[in-house]
Structures are given as C-alpha cells and as structure tokens.
Amino acid sequence: xDVKAGVxxxxxxxxxxxxxxxxxxNLFDSxxxxxxxxxxxLLALESRFNIQAPVSELAREDWDTTNKIVxxxxxxxx
Amino acid sequence: xxxxQPYADPNYFVYLLLALVPLAVGLYFGKRFVTYExxxxxxxxxxxxxxxxxxxxxxxxxxxxxxxxxxxxxxxTYRKKQNTGMVFYATAALSxxxxxxxxxxxxxxxxxxxxxxxxLGISYLTFRSIGMIIEARDGAVKDFHPVMxxxxxxxxxxxxxxxxxxxxxxxxxxxxxxxxxxYIDLLGKAVKNLFLxxxxxxxxxxxxxxxxxxxxxxxMSDAHHGMLLSWWLIPVAYSYGMYLFFDFAxxxxxxxxxxxxxxxxxxxxxxxxxGAKNIKEFWxxxxxxxSFWFRDFVFMRFVFLFLKHKWIKNRxxxxxxxxxxxxxxxxxxxxxxWYYILYGFMHGAALAGNDVWIRFKRKHKDKIxxxxxxxxxxxxxxxxxxxxxxxxxxxxxxxxWFHR
Numbered sequence: 001x002d003v004k005a006g007v008x009x010x011x012x013x014x015x016x017x018x019x020x021x022x023x024x025x026n027l028f029d030s031x032x033x034x035x036x037x038x039x040x041x042l043l044a045l046e047s048r049f050n051i052q053a054p055v056s057e058l059a060r061e062d063w064d065t066t067n068k069i070v071x072x073x074x075x076x077x078x
Numbered sequence: 079x080x081x082x083q084p085y086a087d088p089n090y091f092v093y094l095l096l097a098l099v100p101l102a103v104g105l106y107f108g109k110r111f112v113t114y115e116x117x118x119x120x121x122x123x124x125x126x127x128x129x130x131x132x133x134x135x136x137x138x139x140x141x142x143x144x145x146x147x148x149x150x151x152x153x154x155t156y157r158k159k160q161n162t163g164m165v166f167y168a169t170a171a172l173s174x175x176x177x178x179x180x181x182x183x184x185x186x187x188x189x190x191x192x193x194x195x196x197x198l199g200i201s202y203l204t205f206r207s208i209g210m211i212i213e214a215r216d217g218a219v220k221d222f223h224p225v226m227x228x229x230x231x232x233x234x235x236x237x238x239x240x241x242x243x244x245x246x247x248x249x250x251x252x253x254x255x256x257x258x259x260x261y262i263d264l265l266g267k268a269v270k271n272l273f274l275x276x277x278x279x280x281x282x283x284x285x286x287x288x289x290x291x292x293x294x295x296x297x298m299s300d301a302h303h304g305m306l307l308s309w310w311l312i313p314v315a316y317s318y319g320m321y322l323f324f325d326f327a328x329x330x331x332x333x334x335x336x337x338x339x340x341x342x343x344x345x346x347x348x349x350x351x352x353g354a355k356n357i358k359e360f361w362x363x364x365x366x367x368x369s370f371w372f373r374d375f376v377f378m379r380f381v382f383l384f385l386k387h388k389w390i391k392n393r394x395x396x397x398x399x400x401x402x403x404x405x406x407x408x409x410x411x412x413x414x415x416w417y418y419i420l421y422g423f424m425h426g427a428a429l430a431g432n433d434v435w436i437r438f439k440r441k442h443k444d445k446i447x448x449x450x451x452x453x454x455x456x457x458x459x460x461x462x463x464x465x466x467x468x469x470x471x472x473x474x475x476x477x478x479w480f481h482r
Contacts, residue, residue: 034358035373036397039381054216055382058374 003049003077007070010044023067028060038063045069051076081132082125084238085279085332091272094122098339102265105341110255112229115340119234126198126238135197142176142200143231146207147224149173154214154222166215173211177204177411185414199237201411205371206231210245212375219245226252235336239329241347241367251342264338271335279328286321293317294474301482311478315469322468323351326365345370352464355456357428360464368408377404397433402426412471421471428463 011019015032019025027033033041042053051073062072082090097118104111127136153169180196182188210227213219230248256264293313300308330347337344344367351364361369380400383389390396402423409422439446469475 035378036381036393036400039378039385040393043382043385052217054218055374055378058378 003074004070006048007045007066007073010041010048011066011069013044014041019066024065026064027066027069028064041069045073049073049077079128080125081129082122084122084126084234085275085329088280091332094336095339097121098336101341102339105255105261106258108255108258110252110341112225116229119229119232122234123232123237132198134194138195138197139199142195142197142203143228145176146173146203146231147227150207150210150214150227151222151224153211154219157214158220161215166211169211170208173208174204177201181410181414199239202237202240202242203231205240205242205368206245209242209371209375212379213245223249233337233342235340235342236333236344239326239333240365241330241333241344242371243342243344243367247345248342256341261341264341264343268335268338271331271338275328275331275335277328278324278331283321283324283328286317286324290314290317290321294477297474297478298482301478306479308478311469311475314472314474315465318472318474319465319468322472323348352461353457354460355453356460357425357432357463360460361425361429364464372404372408376407377401380404394433394437398430401429401433405429415473415476417470417473417476421467424467424470428467 008018008020011017011027011032014037015027017032019027025032038058039055042055042058045051046053053076063069080093082093084090101111101115101118104114123139124136127133127139149169149172153165156165176195177200179188180200183196210219210230226249227245229252230243230245233243233248236243255261293310297308297310297314300310327348334344334346347365347367349363349366351360354360354363361373377400380403381396384396384400385393390399403426405422405426406419407422408425409419412418412421
C-alpha cells in the first residue's frame with residue numbers, strides 16, 4: 001500500500017485540505033491540525049496502516065509536516 | 079545556616095550561581111559532573127526547608143519522593159511483563175493520592191492531619207511522576223533508571239513552580255554535556271533571562287502587586303458598606319492580571335536561566351500570552367508547560383479513548399466534553415475552592431465556544447470579514463475575557479462576598 005497516498009487522504013479527511021502540493025507545510029503552526037484533529041488522524045493512521053500511534057509523548061517535531069508523517073508512519077510499520 | 083526560598087531575593091542568585099560555577103566549567107569542557115550536580119540540587123533543596131517553620135515540609139518531600147520512587151519503579155517493572163488498565167489506573171491514583179489529600183486539607187477537610195503531607199512544589203512534582211507512569215503505560219518510557227529518576231524528580235531549578243518538563247526530554251539532556259557552541263548559546267540565553275526576570279519580578283510585578291492591594295482595599299470599603307458589586311473590582315482584575323503575569327513569567331525566566339546554566343533545556347512557559355487572538359491561542363502561550371501537559375495527558379487521551387471506543391459518535395460533542403474535563407481538572411489541581419473550579423469551567427466553556435465560532439465562521443466564509451481590524455478586536459476581546467477569569471481565579475471575590 002502506498003503510504004504517501006494514504007496519509008494524504010487521511011489528512012484531507014481530517015483537515016479538509018489537500019496537502020499534496022505542500023508536503024513540507026507545518027500542520028500545527030498553520031492551525032490545520034489541532035489536538036482534536038491530531039487524535040483523529042492518529043486513529044485513522046492506526047486502523048489504515050495497522051500501527052500503534054503514540055498519543056502521549058507524541059513528538060510533535062516528528063509529525064508536523066505531511067512528509068514527516070509519512071516518514072514516521074513508515075518507521076512505525078517497521 | 080541561612081534559609082533560602084527559591085528566587086526570592088537577589089542573594090539567592092549569588093549563592094546559587096557561585097555553587098554552579100564548577101558545573102558550568104565542566105559543561106564548557108564537555109564534562110557533566112553528575113555527582114556534583116546532584117549535591118548542589120540537594121543542598122539548595124535542603125536550604126528551602128532548613129528552618130523550624132519549613133522542616134516539616136522537608137520531611138514531607140522526602141516521604142513523597144520515596145512514595146513516587148516506589149510507584150514508578152514498581153509500575154515500570156510490572157509493565158515489562160503485563161499491561162492491564164486496572165493496574166495502570168490504580169498506580170496513577172496512588173500517585174495522585176498525596177496531592178489529593180493535601181488539596182482536601184486546603185479546603186478545610188481533615189485539615190490538621192493532612193496538611194502535614196504538603197510541601198512547596200508538591201503540585202509540580204506530581205506532574206513529573208504521573209507523567210512518567212502514563213509514558214510507561216504507552217511504552218514511551220521502557221526502563222527505570224533510579225539515579226536519572228531522582229535527578230528528574232528533584233531537579234532543583236524547577237522544583238517549586240515548574241516549568242513542567244517530561245522525563246524522556248529531560249533524560250536526553252541530562253545524559254550528556256551539550257556541544258560547546260550550544261552551551262555558550264545557552265549561557266547567553268541564561269543571562270538574558272536573568273535580567274529580564276529581574277525586571278519582571280522584582281520591579282514590574284512588585285508595583286503591580288502594590289496597586290493590586292490598593293484596589294482590593296478600595297473594593298473592600300465598598301463591601302463594608304454592604305455593596306454586592308463594586309467598580310473597584312475592575313482595576314482589581316487588571317492589576318492582578320499584570321501582577322500574575324510578571325511575577326510568574328519572571329519566576330519562569332529565572333528557573334529557565336538556572337536550568338540552562340546546568341545544561342538542561344527546560345521548556346519555556348510564556349510567549350506573549352496577552353497578544354493571543356483567541357482563547358485556544360492564549361493557552362498555547364500562557365503557562366505553556368502546564369497547558370501542554372494537560373493537552374497531551376488529559377485532553378488528547380480523553381479524546382483518543384472516546385473516539386476509539388466510539389462511546390460518543392459526534393466529534394464536536396467529544397471535543398466539547400474534553401475541553402470541560404481538561405479545564406475542570408486543571409481547576410481542581412489548583413485547589414478545591416469554588417473560584418478555582420469556576421475558573422476552570424469558564425475556560426472550558428470559552429474553549430468550546432471558540433470552536434463553535436470557528437465552525438460557524440468556516441461555514442459562512444464569504445459573509446464574515448477577516449482583516450487586521452477583526453484580528454485586533456479578537457486580541458482585545460480575548461484579553462478582557464482572560465482578565466475576567468483572573469478576577470475569579472485570584473480569589474478576591476471570595477473575600478469580597480463571603481469574608482467581609
């Protein structure tokens with residue numbers, strides 16, 4: 001399964017924004033991902049990629065852009 | 079032996095900085111003298127509690143530390159083999175138990191017996207240990223290192239009132255000495271923080287507190303005439319708002335400066351909070367280490383649990399509920415009084431209301447103007463709302479209405 005396409009789709013579901021042209025846009029600073037949306041995204045990533053996403057101690061600097069989310073998910077998939 | 083309350087007067091800084099010189103020299107040359115660091119930390123903690131009026135608190139701190147040590151050690155050991163919700167919740171409850179009892183005594187329940195458990199810093203130390211237990215539950219903390227645990231729990235610069243650090247972050251800094259260039263940067267920041275802190279705490283907060291007391295006096299004279307409200311409550315709110323910010327931000331700058339000298343980058347606590355455009359942004363700028371702690375360990379976990387198990391389907395209902403839970407828990411943490419709880423309730427309601435407004439705005443994008451003027455209005459509105467909540471928070475209304 002293509003991780004990048006899946007992540008983009010989930011981000012679009014949660015934030016309403018298509019980030020495919022702004023893969024390095026900071027999702028927290030721009031206000032697209034608030035805490036609520038972050039949890040929704042993590043839950044969606046969990047079920048889609050069968051990973052265990054860290055809720056507490058979510059190192060935000062590893063999850064703040066679409067590119068980094070793709071990398072973090074890939075790493076969690078092992 | 080002198081008695082030294084943290085950051086209370088200029089002498090404190092002289093003694094503390096002198097004591098830290100060997101550590102700083104070591105860090106400059108890329109060596110971290112852990113034993114010396116621990117000794118300085120313990121010595122300055124000892125100096126907080128070394129006179130008659132504080133010695134009981136010192137004993138309470140020792141008992142408290144042993145209690146948390148055993149709980150965290152026990153839980154991490156257990157968690158390696160098993161992971162049930164029951165044990166997690168029971169451990170978390172036992173970890174919160176001391177501060178819960180102290181808060182009961184603060185509210186006048188079993189006062190004499192339970193007040194013995196309290197000491198300066200108990201509310202901040204609780205975040206350190208309960209945070210570790212939650213991280214262990216999530217698998218973010220895997221091993222128990224007794225020495226690192228105690229260095230974290232009893233890290234002196236932030237002992238009395240934060241900023242609240244996280245174990246994993248702290249341990250990363252504390253395990254090594256920073257790169258020399260980076261450490262020089264840190265020392266530069268420390269100097270800047272110290273001087274800004276002096277201006278904040280010893281000058282601005284000092285005068286703000288005087289005006290706060292003056293306006294309280296004026297309001298009380300209205301109270302003595304039997305009035306239920308007084309115009310003087312307005313300047314009480316604003317002068318308290320100024321006092322609280324400059325006192326607390328000043329204190330936080332000191333705590334950070336001393337942390338930096340010790341080569342530990344504790345998280346910052348304030349970032350121009352009175353310039354926030356809405357209440358959510360306010361909490362991203364005000365007492366940040368506390369509000370981020372609550373965001374990560376209360377709000378997000380609550381939302382995660384509710385959405386995962388689909389206990390409530392509607393996401394907006396979940397987030398509204400989570401805002402109230404989050405801010406009410408924060409209110410209770412401050413103390414079991416009607417004004418702290420009301421303060422939490424007001425902020426919960428404001429956060430939920432802010433979300434409703436943002437959803438409404440998104441739906442009617444084309445009809446609602448958004449420009450420099452509306453942004454300025456939002457800043458002003460947020461500021462005045464916060465001042466209103468601080469009037470509740472400061473507790474003066476309790477005196478004004480019920481202890482005339």
